[in-house]
Amino acid sequence: MPENVLDVHDLDVRFATEAGTIHAVRDVSFSLTRGEVLALVGESGSGKSATAMSLTALNRAAGNTRVTGSVRLHGRELMTLSERELRDVRGAQVAMVFQDPMTSLNPVRRVGDLIAEVIRAHDPVPRRAAARRAVELLHEVGIAEPGRRAELFPHQLSGGMRQRVLIAMALALRPAVLVADEPTTALDVTIQAQILRLIRVLRAEHGTSVLLITHDLGVVAGLADRVAVMYAGRIVETAPTSAILASPRHPYTAGLLESIPRIDHPRSARLPSIAGQPPTLQDDDPGCSFAPRCRSAHEACARRPVLSDGIACHLPGGRR
Ligand SMILES: Nc1ncnc2c1ncn2[C@@H]1O[C@H](COP(=O)(O)OP(=O)(O)O)[C@@H](O)[C@H]1O
Ligand SMILES: [Mg+2]
Structure with a gap:
């Protein structure tokens, strides 16, 4: 068993807003081994950036944010560190690259x-x-x-x-860990390729572990070892990249992959998108959050599926 560089356990993020509490991240757990690249994917608003910011408590300064759970870097708990201690972590061990x-x-x-x-x-x-x-x-x-x-x-x-x-x-x-939140989204293709090459160098030469948030399947395929799919604040599926791209198990993952343009598919084909809207993150319904949009939903989905063996879905084996 390789020792984990980063261990995130039951991360939970809530924002107090005038419209009520937004429960943006729910029971998120994952880990990174040395040199591992984990891609975090999911629709806009699924809690990816809130997860990333929470790793070094970047959102702590905002008074409306409540973060609970555990984030350990080389076994050291970061959630209980002071702002000053966190500055050292951010300055020396965990690098963050954000869109803005x-x-x-x-x-x-x-x-x-x-x-x-x-x-x-x-x-x-x-x-x-x-x-x-x-x-x-x-x-x-x-x-x-x-x-x-x-x-x-x-x-x-x-x-x-x-x-x-x-x-x-x-x-x-x-850094021991690079957190890159859509690092290439605003850049042109040549620069994108250059940045991705640099991330590869960082990992190869320094064993940096990477949490990579991206919408780009090409980037996922070319860089990530593993993928975690977020829906409505939760990880609903996680698997090695090649497995998830070849045979997604969760109906949401399948829909997500179908809705992303791929260069190996003819341009003229209409891109299917997943019908329906993600739930507002105010509600905390007791069932599967994806059930209202799921073609395969059945009675069991009124109970929330737990993430087990890499998938949170009541369908046998996931996708049907
Ligand atoms: N500072 C904030 N205050 C209130 N709500 C927020 C704040 N930051 C994010 N949210 C809400 O939390 C949810 C998750 O946001 P975010 O993590 O940015 O999603 P993603 O990065 O997956 O697009 C969204 O509904 C977003 O509107
Ligand atoms: Mg984001």
């Missing part, structure tokens, strides 16, 4: 300095050498004129460039 990187970059520091700082936190190299390495990293993540860009402040860069600055910082960090 403005919030995670210090706005009053030049991007070259931000990266150099991360380098020097790791290696006691002279300032000048760290600055040179920062420029190299900007080049590696596909930023043109990296020497000039290093002198700029985050707000002077485009969103896509800021995202690549975060990735450059993640590379400098050599």
Whole structure:
């Protein structure tokens, strides 16, 4: 049994809103071994980002958020750490790449300095050498004129460039865990490929484990070892990537895979999408959350299926 780098157990996230409590993440458990890439997939609003943010309590500062459960990094519980202790974890062990990187970059520091700082936190190299390495990293993540860009402040860069600055910082960090929330969504295809290559390098050279949130099946197929499918705040299926792509067992996974465009399918074919809407996360009905949209729902689905043997579904063997 390989030792787990990250262990998430019964993670639960609730947001208090004017319209009531939104129960965004429900009993989510998963783990990452060294160098493992786990893809978290699911429709918009299924709780993927809320899960990612909770890993290092990034949403703790917001007064309306309540997170419970356990997140252990190399066996150390993160949920009970102080904000100061968490800053060290975020700065040295867990790198986060989000879609809107403005919030995670210090706005009053030049991007070259931000990266150099991360380098020097790791290696006691002279300032000048760290600055040179920062420029190299900007080049590696596909930023043109990296020497000039290093002198700029985050707000002077485009969103896509800021995202690549975060990735450059993640590379400098050599983190135990990289959490990447739709890291390539806003980028063009060439840069996407470059970023994915860098994630592969990080994993190969430093054994970094990756939680990868993505809508892109190509990215899942090319990078992930394992997939966890989220629906209405819960993981409903988890399996090795090749198995889940070839033969999804949960009806929701099957629908999700059918609804995603694939280059190996003719473009003219109309893409099926899953009929119906995901439930509002206010209700906590006692049954299977997917049952109202499920073609195979039957009486047993009035009881909530538990995740067992990688699937939360009452159908024998899942899909029918
Ligand atoms: N800070 C917040 N306050 C209130 N509701 C939120 C907040 N963040 C997320 N939510 C809600 O929680 C649910 C899950 O959101 P999110 O984790 O962002 O989904 P995903 O990343 O899968 O698209 C959504 O219904 C979203 O509107
Ligand atoms: Mg999201």
